[in-house]
Amino acid sequence: MEKYDVLVVGAGPGGSAAARKCRDGGLKTLLIDKQKLPRRKACSGIIANKSQNYVLENFGPIPESAYGKPYHSRGMAFYFPSVGTIFTDCNCFQPYVWRNKFDHFLAKASGADLEDETLFVGLKEKGEEIEVTLERKKNKVQLMVKYLIGADGANSHVIRSFAPEVYDGMTWASAIQKYYEGRIDADNRYLYWFLVRGMGPFPWLNLKDDQIIIGCAYPVGQKSNKFEALIDFLKKNFGLSIKSEIATEGCMANTMTPLNRFFPGRGRVLMVGDAMGLMHQGGEGISCALASGGHAGAAVTEAIRQGTDAFSLYKKSVRPEMVTSLDQFNPLRMKATVASDTKGQPGLFHAHSLGDELKALRDALVFVKSEFQIKGMIGSILKNSARRFFLGGYHIPAVDK
Numbered sequence: 001m002e003k004y005d006v007l008v009v010g011a012g013p014g015g016s017a018a019a020r021k022c023r024d025g026g027l028k029t030l031l032i033d034k035q036k037l038p039r040r041k042a043c044s045g046i047i048a049n050k051s052q053n054y055v056l057e058n059f060g061p062i063p064e065s066a067y068g069k070p071y072h073s074r075g076m077a078f079y080f081p082s083v084g085t086i087f088t089d090c091n092c093f094q095p096y097v098w099r100n101k102f103d104h105f106l107a108k109a110s111g112a113d114l115e116d117e118t119l120f121v122g123l124k125e126k127g128e129e130i131e132v133t134l135e136r137k138k139n140k141v142q143l144m145v146k147y148l149i150g151a152d153g154a155n156s157h158v159i160r161s162f163a164p165e166v167y168d169g170m171t172w173a174s175a176i177q178k179y180y181e182g183r184i185d186a187d188n189r190y191l192y193w194f195l196v197r198g199m200g201p202f203p204w205l206n207l208k209d210d211q212i213i214i215g216c217a218y219p220v221g222q223k224s225n226k227f228e229a230l231i232d233f234l235k236k237n238f239g240l241s242i243k244s245e246i247a248t249e250g251c252m253a254n255t256m257t258p259l260n261r262f263f264p265g266r267g268r269v270l271m272v273g274d275a276m277g278l279m280h281q282g283g284e285g286i287s288c289a290l291a292s293g294g295h296a297g298a299a300v301t302e303a304i305r306q307g308t309d310a311f312s313l314y315k316k317s318v319r320p321e322m323v324t325s326l327d328q329f330n331p332l333r334m335k336a337t338v339a340s341d342t343k344g345q346p347g348l349f350h351a352h353s354l355g356d357e358l359k360a361l362r363d364a365l366v367f368v369k370s371e372f373q374i375k376g377m378i379g380s381i382l383k384n385s386a387r388r389f390f391l392g393g394y395h396i397p398a399v400d401k
Contacts, residue, residue: 002143004030005134006300008112008151009120009158013051014289015151016106020058021297022149023111027304030143031112032134034119034152038104042215042249043286044178044191044206045097050259050287052095058294059109066101068208070188076282077190079237082359087190096208122161123148123269130268147300147310148269151293155252156275159263166263171375173201173253176227177215179246184212185364186241193282194350195367196233200226200284205234211246217253217283219373235321253279258329258377260384262322262398270296277320281328291321307315315399326394330385 004380010020011033022029033039045068048056055062073096074087078108107114121133121140129144150158159166186192188207196203200218203226214234218226234240256262266272272278273289280288294316303310327333372378384394 002015002141004028004029004113004143004145005304006147006149006297007130007143007145008149010153010273010275011107011114011116012041012103012151012153012273012289013106013286014275014293015149016110017054017290017293018149018151018270018272018297018352019107019110019112019293021294022301025297025301025305027301028110029110030115030145031107031110032115032118032120033107034334035116037107037114037116038100040101040247040249041117042175042251043099043283044073044204044213045099045102045208045278046206046284047095047097047102047192048284048287049092049094051195051290052093054287054290054294055106059106062095062097062102063105066097066105068096069100071095071206071211072189073187073191073206075191077187077192077358079192079194079196080360080363081196083356083361085192086360087187098208120152120157122163123158124268125162128268130260146268146304149293149296149300150265150269150271151273152275152290153251154254154256154274154279155214156271157276158269159271162269163263163266166261167184167254171255171377172262173217173255175214175215175217175251175253177249178227179248180212180242181210181215181244181246182212182242183242184234184241194230194233194261195364197367197370198226198232199230199371201371203230203233204283205238212240212242212319218371220252230340253283255377257325259380260326260394260396262396264315264318264398265311267311270311272296272318276318280325281330288321288325292318295321319396319399322396322399323394326384326388326396330388331379332385332389 005027006022006029008015008031019029019031038329073094079085108222119135124131134141192205194203200216203216216226216230257279262277264276270293274285279285299310299314
């Protein structure tokens with residue numbers, strides 16, 4: 001039976017960061033992904049300041065082949081029905097990448113043994129080791145590891161295999177993103193968010209390498225015509241004309257962050273990135289995936305070296321990432337905790353009249369009330385925000401006693 005110090009499940013940014021820290025610590029590490037690499041990923045591909053710094057320090061420069069054009073995003077464009085599009089610039093450089101090339105670069109640069117088309121099947125905890133079952137190209141194999149790091153996405157198979165109760169009562173969102181050849185009246189330097197009813201809580205648009213990238217996310221169980229409604233809206237309001245469809249991507253998203261239901265793991269299994277519930281507002285997850293993956297890898301390395309408990313170390317080191325994610329759903333803290341520099345950025349409505357600002361705020365309230373129909377979310381956000389404001393910090397059940 002094969003033996004490794006660490007198995008990392010999922011070769012995205014979080015998994016690669018964890019694998020890199022383990023390899024830097026001299027641990028025998030296996031990094032697996034269920035898909036054939038390089039693989040596509042539903043994502044705008046905007047790399048925030050925090051992520052750029054982490055990658056440069058731990059993996060080296062992002063290869064030129066991974067970049068898309070335009071080379072950087074200037075910020076966000078918010079569309080309000082009563083006011084139109086309002087642009088907000090970030091005071092920083094945020095490059096565009098193609099996630100298949102970016103993620104593959106990280107996975108290879110991790111230094112771990114890398115296997116694609118390898119499915120995690122299940123685990124059995126056996127004292128100070130874990131017996132893991134994998135499926136390699138349809139063949140079942142077992143291996144023994146000291147620690148397992150789960151970085152396999154928001155709908156984690158690792159969690160479902162050993163802690164399925166984590167997902168009890170969870171509200172899920174489905175995301176779809178399509179790539180088109182055609183034309184549209186939009187600025188390719190901005191990621192657009194349309195605060196319009198009927199298209200889900202996050203309908204978005206950006207352009208990269210002359211491809212029109214359109215996506216939306218909506219709670220599972222709602223009517224599934226959200227994407228069609230978004231396409232119709234863009235044709236009517238932004239002159240969208242589609243010549244051909246290039247590709248389609250999709251994924252599931254959990255609601256663990258706004259509900260403060262993080263799951264950093266248990267025992268010898270550590271979870272990172274959106275698999276543990278880390279996500280920033282607007283769907284930015286690369287920065288917190290890299291950070292949490294690094295913390296997990298460092299905790300495992302120290303635990304094996306010193307004979308201590310990795311999970312205890314990890315809970316302490318990853319807690320600030322949970323705080324930052326909660327801040328991203330806190331109206332009083334959001335701007336101060338984004339993953340890119342916003343110092344010197346003027347207010348969203350600085351160039352607009354008070355009347356336009358009031359109209360836009362009304363649109364936003366109507367949009368939130370209509371589209372954020374997720375059980376317990378608004379109450380949880382308000383409770384967390386109030387505790388942060390009045391008591392100076394959050395109570396995070398996953399790590400606080």
